[in-house]
Amino acid sequence: MNRDEAKTILLLYRPGTADAGDPEIAAALALAKQDPELTRWLVEHCRRQEAVRAGFRKITAPAGLKEQIISEQAAHEKMLFWRQRAVLAVAAVVVALVVLTPLWFQHRGQDDTYANYRNRMASVALRGYSMELATNNPASVRAYLAQNDAPSDYVLPAPLEKAALTGCAIESWQGAKVSMICFRTGKPLPPGEQSNLWLFVIDRSRVKDAPPAGSRQMIQISRLRMVTWTEGDKLYVLGMAGDEQTLRQFL
């Protein structure tokens, strides 16, 4: 290593730092100890380095920068805290909805009471249904119902046997099939209607508090007059839009 090479290396030398540990710088420093001219250059260089270094370090950060950084971070953390709270709250609501909604529907779905059944069948009769089989043949109706696993071994009251059969449909209630047999009372039908007397038959065991055998209950649901009774293992609901006296004619 000659003098110029040493100067090149020592250009990066900062007195008082770990630079002296660098092997190249250490070798150049060793050479400087033996070379008076290089020693003078090094002294001047160190003075220069210190001057520049001191000049750089005179710069100071604006007053309040530290406090600003800390306070803004604190505000940011506070905002994050509340945002996390909000997210957790929303998540909790979502979880609650996810958990409770099926339970609610399940609870609703488990309303297998007699009253619920009557209301539902009244709703079917009043708000519309689609006649799946239009026929006046009782055997065809029973065959269709049996074919679709709906109650078909029902027993009709004698007067109802004589009523004008128009067809049938199959409804569903709480997972059970309900046979809907449609008749005409003989009175004029509303426009678009095919029947105005309906008999709903369901397995009695599917209705929690079905009335005991032998009793008939007459009820009014909306504009539908209904009579219910139990016979054998079936629960019957007969309904029509009319008065009780007319309804009794079919029992």
Added chain:
Amino acid sequence: MAEGMDFEGLVACYYEPLYQFALSLARDESDACDLTQQTFCIWAAKGHQLRDASKVKTWLFTTLHREFLGTRRRQTRFPHIELESAATELPVVLPPTDSRLDAPQVFDALARLDEIYQAPVALFYLQDCSYNEIAEILDVPLGTVKSRLTRGLGRLHQLLADDAAGPQPPPPKS
């Protein structure tokens, strides 16, 4: 987070040198404050990922430098020049420099350096960073750091000496 140092302690320890480095890069107080604050903001979000507590300083300076580069959206890339290839043009005779320099003087001279020399020179003088630390912060090879420092320091001293000498008188008319 670095062992034994909370956020406030970390800010107290590093905000000043980070600001100095940011100012040397951005040359604008407001931008330097923003860079410094952003660096600590990133630390607050990601600092926990740093396992080696001894690397906090390097991490902070690296992050600040990256943030600066990101905000600059620089189009041109800095060329890497190895020390060996630059050795022939190294200044070995430096001009005398005033021993009493103030911050505006040195920062003005730093601003007049080519951009590729500014960051390593600032880290060299401001933070006493080792060459390896500078290489890590700037994400360049060690040889490149040394070559940039050699050139940058030589040019910086030259500029300071020229400033100290004052404006040159015009040549006499014949």
